[in-house]
Amino acid sequence: MIRNFNYFIPTRVVFGPGCLEQLATIAMPGKKAILVTFADLSMSRLGYVERIVGLLKKQNIDVVVFEKVLTNPLTGTVDEGVALMKQEGCDFIIALGGGSPIDTSKAMSVAAANGGRYWDYVPAGTGGRKPVEKSPLPVVAINTTAGTGSEVTPIAVITNPDTNEKVSLRIDELYPRMSFIDPELMLSLPKGLTAFQGLDAFLHAAEGYISRQSQFITDRFALEAVRLVYQNLGECVNNGKNLEARTSVALASTLAGMVIALAGCITEHSMEHPISAHFPRVPHGAGLALIFEQYFTKVVEKGTVNDRLIELAQAMGVKVEGTDEAARAMCFVRAGVEMLRACGIDRISHEAFGIENPDVDQLTEDTFGYSSGNFVRDPYELTRDDVREIFTKSLLEAK
Incomplete structure (x- = not known):
């Protein structure tokens, strides 16, 4: 329909x-x-x-x-x-x-x-x-x-x-x-920037697909964008002169931009902004990479959009098996982590980007303060405890 x-x-x-x-x-x-x-x-x-x-x-x-x-x-x-x-x-x-x-x-x-x-x-x-x-x-x-x-x-x-x-x-x-x-x-973009930018495009599409404001046309754009990034970003990072792969990711980025123009982002972006605000050497995509796994694992725990996560994984070409919905939804998370690993950004060096003694309480308050605009688009409720847990596991325990 x-x-x-x-x-x-x-x-x-x-x-x-x-x-x-x-x-x-x-x-x-x-x-x-x-x-x-x-x-x-x-x-x-x-x-x-x-x-x-x-x-x-x-x-x-x-x-x-x-x-x-x-x-x-x-x-x-x-x-x-x-x-x-x-x-x-x-x-x-x-x-x-x-x-x-x-x-x-x-x-x-x-x-x-x-x-x-x-x-x-x-x-x-x-x-x-x-x-x-x-x-x-x-x-x-x-x-x-x-x-x-x-x-x-x-x-x-x-x-x-x-x-x-x-x-x-x-x-x-x-x-x-x-x-x-x-x-x-x-074609001359360095590997790190290529990876961070590509992840931003991927998450614009994925977040827009989950957003309460998603609509028929943004769904079509989002599914194609996650497919293009997932299948081409690793090649762009490891063989930057591949014009066909670069063109595919460029198209994905523009499609994903259209997604957030119409459907908006969700709270993963709200959580990233305080990170790069307090630590300005952190590129936006690096901040997103830092919290990706823990954020979407929490989303799976919430359970309200697991069907959408499964659809994203399937659009990426990931084989989704089993009958347990949460386990099937985690296929999206694991595939995303695999993509980060293939691009060399699954382990971000805190020292390289000047992340020292992150105050997770302050980051949490900033997320719920000036950076709270995306909360209205979440189809689940993230509490302060949830956000603090994601920051803690991503920035402190994973260091």
Whole structure:
């Protein structure tokens, strides 16, 4: 039976190997752009910045380059970017990279159009909760990673380092005007980033499939996305030049982004945000990897979505046997752990990412505080004791 659904994703998606060349011919939403990308200058070293500037020059579009974005983008970076935009008279934004530059660009688009500091508009925690009254400036996303799905979502996630809060702003006006997903730009991604980003895409799809807000069309996207990631991510990590595998995971990431745009994430993402807020060297995907096994084991214990977990495992191509529903649902968890192992991220080094003496009580309170927006989508109840247990087993006992 086909259920009702409500589909709204206004982003123009340009997808496929070599599609970046269309920057020279597709009409842009302005005349002068600020190109927002990573602070490590990796996009310049790879030649992507120069290439994009050259393609846009064919349309007589000037570009100002802003290379200041960190792995977990910060409020100060957003405000600095807005100041440069105003100084240079830029009327639209190009985000080059993964979710960090794209989210930074979305946040900049809000503050540039509405005035003040970006944190004034953040709707949770210490955010100012001001309404976004003027339409944000247009954002054009150019993906060089496959994971966040931010190229097709109305969500920006920014960290305030002064308060250790990592908070989402979600409004329809934040959908990028257009997005270019060219898997050729992903061939040089290092193994770790490939794995962490791919896991993020996998979990966007899986969480959206479990979400109370799942619907007919997101279910179709989610099942295909988990299949594509599960069957191709290990190859991307271990043979990064495989363009076919890269293209499959890039497609999965975009599909999974559409899933969370319509169905949203559940509380695994709520629990990860405090981790990378308190330990900013932790990439989002690494935080998700840290809690994956314990989180979904707890979900199986709850028992309310075991049928959906079984369907996810089957979509991945996992052989699900037996009659006990909980045991069958654990096939999804075990397959996920197997995928992490194949990608080399089943054991995250706490020292490598600066995780020292994690305060699980504080992480729990932050999850139920500023990061609680996803709880409404859980089809089960996670208590403070549940969340504390997951953090304890994942961050302390597994160290």
